[in-house]
Each structure stands twice: as structure tokens, then as C-alpha cells.
Amino acid sequence: MLLYRLLAQIAFRLYALRLQIAVAMGRLAHESFDERLGRGPKRDGAAPLVWIHGASNGELASARPVIDTLIARAPGLSILVTANTETGRDLARSWQQTRLHADLAPLDYPGAVRRFLDRWRPAALVVIENELWPERLAACAARGIPVLVIGARMSARSYRNWTRLRSLTARILGAIRYLSAQDSGSEGRFRDLGLVSARFGPVVNLKSATTARNTSESLPFPRETTLLAASTHEGEEAAVLDAFARARLKIPGLRLILAPRHPRRRDAIEALIRASGLAFATRSRGARPDPDTTVYLADTMGEMDLWYRAAGMTFVGGSLVDRGGHTPFEPAAHGSAILHGPHISNSAPAYTALAEAKAAIDVASAAELAAGIVALADGEAGARLAAAATAALAPLAAGAALDPFYTALGEATGLPALAS
Known part of the structure; x- marks a missing residue:
């Protein structure tokens, strides 16, 4: 000592x-x-x-x-x-x-x-x-x-x-x-x-104790065709935006809620969205999304329940870059279908259970993420995957x-x- x-x-x-x-x-x-x-x-x-x-x-x-x-x-x-x-x-x-x-x-x-x-x-x-x-x-x-x-x-x-x-x-x-x-x-x-x-x-595993919380607010997006990119890190937003743009070529009605892990990175992320050519609004600037908003930058703290509630599918951040991956329990608790990258060591038992049940989509590139988004934008497919994830993770609660x-x-x- x-x-x-x-x-x-x-x-x-x-x-x-x-x-x-x-x-x-x-x-x-x-x-x-x-x-x-x-x-x-x-x-x-x-x-x-x-x-x-x-x-x-x-x-x-x-x-x-x-x-x-x-x-x-x-x-x-x-x-x-x-x-x-x-x-x-x-x-x-x-x-x-x-x-x-x-x-x-x-x-x-x-x-x-x-x-x-x-x-x-x-x-x-x-x-x-x-x-x-x-x-x-x-x-x-x-x-x-x-x-x-x-x-x-x-x-x-x-x-x-x-x-x-x-x-x-x-x-x-x-x-x-x-x-x-x-x-x-x-x-x-x-x-x-x-x-x-x-x-x-x-x-x-404390993350397994996550529960869905009700929110008084809602977003004007159709849930089954809305993707949440949750807790993304530097190096992931560009890949998510690329994948989302590719997926929109096949499904023009897709919407993206981009919720970075660190809201202080707002300016850099806004620059990436502008470069993509996608119309967007930023939460911390007081902007409210309307039905025509394509990307909503959700750069505030304490509102994840609102974003999960609005999104029928979730890409779990920290998994395309080597940050160990964030918890899959949150999207599962909200009935949101799960996509994730290869870096998942922080919650390895949970992701193993998802893989064994084929209850999540594992992607390694923007192209694979785009394909996963297109597959899940079919509301029935997304709902089936979300239900499978809930069942697979239940024994770990x-x-x-x-x-x-x-x-x-x-x-x-x-x-x-x-x-x-």
C-alpha cells in the first residue's frame, strides 16, 4: 500500500x-x-x-x-x-x-x-x-x-x-x-x-436488470422502419451513415436516430451527416424532428428510453470499433431487434446466448449492416428477431x-x- x-x-x-x-x-x-x-x-x-x-x-x-x-x-x-x-x-x-x-x-x-x-x-x-x-x-x-x-x-x-x-x-x-x-x-x-x-x-449481470421506462414524448417516425444507432463511438458513425444511405436506396422511408456515446462529439458528427447529404436535426440545438427528418442526432443524456421506444431495430455501438460492445439488454427490453459488430467482449455471455438462438444480426462492415437493416425493416422480421432476443436473454436476467x-x-x- x-x-x-x-x-x-x-x-x-x-x-x-x-x-x-x-x-x-x-x-x-x-x-x-x-x-x-x-x-x-x-x-x-x-x-x-x-x-x-x-x-x-x-x-x-x-x-x-x-x-x-x-x-x-x-x-x-x-x-x-x-x-x-x-x-x-x-x-x-x-x-x-x-x-x-x-x-x-x-x-x-x-x-x-x-x-x-x-x-x-x-x-x-x-x-x-x-x-x-x-x-x-x-x-x-x-x-x-x-x-x-x-x-x-x-x-x-x-x-x-x-x-x-x-x-x-x-x-x-x-x-x-x-x-x-x-x-x-x-x-x-x-x-x-x-x-x-x-x-x-x-x-x-446488472445490465440484465434493465427495464423499459415509459416516456411522455414520442417521435413522428414509423417504428418498424426506424434504426437507432445506440452509444456509437468515434469511427462508427461514418459506417452507420454509409450503411443507412445504402439501405435507403432500397427502402426510402427509413429513419435513423443517431445517439453517440459522448454528446460532446456533436460538431464532428454533424459534419459527417452533412457530408452524407442526409437531412438531419440535432436534439441539443432544440430541433424537433418532423416526419420528413431523415436523421435525428440524439446528443443528449438520459433519454435513451425515448430513442429505443421509437426504433424497431438497434445497432449496438462500441462493437464495430474495438470498445467491447455495449449491452444488448436495453434494446431487448424495449422489443427492438439487435444488430451488432464483432467486438462484444464486455457482454460476451449475453451475445453468446443471442448467437446460439440466432436472435441478433452480427455485422462486420457497412455493407453487412445495410443488408441487416433492409432485412429487419420488414416489420414481421424485426418483431420475430426482437422476441427471440428477449427469450434468449431471459435466463441471464x-x-x-x-x-x-x-x-x-x-x-x-x-x-x-x-x-x-
Whole structure:
């Protein structure tokens, strides 16, 4: 731990300097800089508060059903959500829950973590997936703040790295009171590293807990011929636009909702759409689509339910470029037929289930994506594929597997209502 602290002090002080420069150049808000250093006003009141941390918007979106359940079960409970990115923090703020606060997570060195814990005084820390920061967990353990991890993910590569740091690993695992792994492979690696059996809960893939939420708004597009490109990354929008243009040569009535993973890329994506010659409107500029809008750039946070509801077929982003692919559970929950690229390691069990059931279309190029769009624009074909995906993913649903987590959190915080 001493060596980690020495190296972390150097690394994070250099990173803090970079943040200062970003603030000076107007690329980062001063509020965000302060949050990363653990600064800010102390919260009012002594009501219990649970701190939930995920890396960015993907992890937090998967945790939202858990957050909603905690708020519903314990009326006196407040939730603090943190992320490492402004997009993740802003996503949590867009949910507009009255008992939910959102900040950037503190950098993992003693001063920042100490200030953060002094400000918020959490009753427990819930970690989503693989955000096991040593200083943070050690500080929580020192203050008697229980740490619970849900959907924990550990790759073979991460496991090899942790085995080289046995002392630090033992310190981190010793701070964890409860852990549910995302898959059996991750669970086995945590066991091999020394986490005691009594602290394990059932395997839980949080992304499988996704539910479709009703929205008051709707789009003036025919659903069966509308494609959603969900959470796309740099390098994918051009391929999607190419595929969409090809498909429109055969089905002129097609519509595209383009929802990039990072809305800050709006200007670059607008330039790509202009170059394609397709008529478009941009959500963040206040533009509303009409029946003649061909492409709708959905560059806002917290509105994915609206986009899924409007689209009968979804291309899952992060899969044509090597980003591991985003979750297929969201489009499946909304009854939207699934297309995806070859890079799907982040949700490998789910995509394996889809492949075995022939419940999704796997594409590797713009040409293949165009062919898939044309095939699914037949409403019956899209509906059949969507139904097959729902059936294929049902056995992976979190369901009652989260109940032991709620019980453990209730015991840790003295809020037995969480277990009901």
C-alpha cells in the first residue's frame, strides 16, 4: 500500500495539474476540478446516504434499477452517485431524482478521498463492476464504511496484474464485505485472489436488470422502419451513415436516430451527416424532428428510453470499433431487434446466448449492416428477431439474484427496509 500511495501521489498530482490547465483553457468546469479533489460544501442533515460509484454512463445506466429500488424501499435514504467522467455524472443528474446527488469521484489519493468522505459521510459504498481503487477502499475500511461490489468484473489480464501485487490485493479484498461477480469467470478469479467465500453473493449481470421506462414524448417516425444507432463511438458513425444511405436506396422511408456515446462529439458528427447529404436535426440545438427528418442526432443524456421506444431495430455501438460492445439488454427490453459488430467482449455471455438462438444480426462492415437493416425493416422480421432476443436473454436476467445484495446493504446500513 505504501508503494501504491507513493506512485499514486505522483501520478494524481500530475493529473491534477492537467485538470488545472484544462480549467484555465475552458475545457473543464471549475466545479468538476473541485469535485475531483474532493472539495465542495458538506451535505446537510444526518440522514443515511449510500454512495454508488461507476466508471461512466454505461455502468451507471446499468445500476439505475438498483438505485430506483433503494429509493423506493427506504424513504429516508439519500443516494450519492459518482463517476470518473462528466458524461456519467451528468447522466445521473438528468434522472432528476429528489434524493439523488451526483458528483465526480475523488482522485485516488489520501487528501482528495479524505475531503470527499468528510463532505458526504456515506453509510456504505457500492461499487459497480471493476472500480476497485485502493486508497478509496482503504479509507472506507478505516472509517468502518462497508464496501459492497455488484456486477464485479475481472478479466484474465487484470487478474494477472493483481497476482503480482498480493499485499495490495489482500488489503483491497479485506475491505469488501459483499461481492457479486458479473460472470463465473470473474467470480473464480476473485476467489483465487483470496476473497473469502462468505462474502460472495450470486452472480449478477446488472445490465440484465434493465427495464423499459415509459416516456411522455414520442417521435413522428414509423417504428418498424426506424434504426437507432445506440452509444456509437468515434469511427462508427461514418459506417452507420454509409450503411443507412445504402439501405435507403432500397427502402426510402427509413429513419435513423443517431445517439453517440459522448454528446460532446456533436460538431464532428454533424459534419459527417452533412457530408452524407442526409437531412438531419440535432436534439441539443432544440430541433424537433418532423416526419420528413431523415436523421435525428440524439446528443443528449438520459433519454435513451425515448430513442429505443421509437426504433424497431438497434445497432449496438462500441462493437464495430474495438470498445467491447455495449449491452444488448436495453434494446431487448424495449422489443427492438439487435444488430451488432464483432467486438462484444464486455457482454460476451449475453451475445453468446443471442448467437446460439440466432436472435441478433452480427455485422462486420457497412455493407453487412445495410443488408441487416433492409432485412429487419420488414416489420414481421424485426418483431420475430426482437422476441427471440428477449427469450434468449431471459435466463441471464438478474431477478432475485439481487435480493442478497439488498439484504447485505440493509444490514450494513441499519436500514432493514432495503431487504423487503
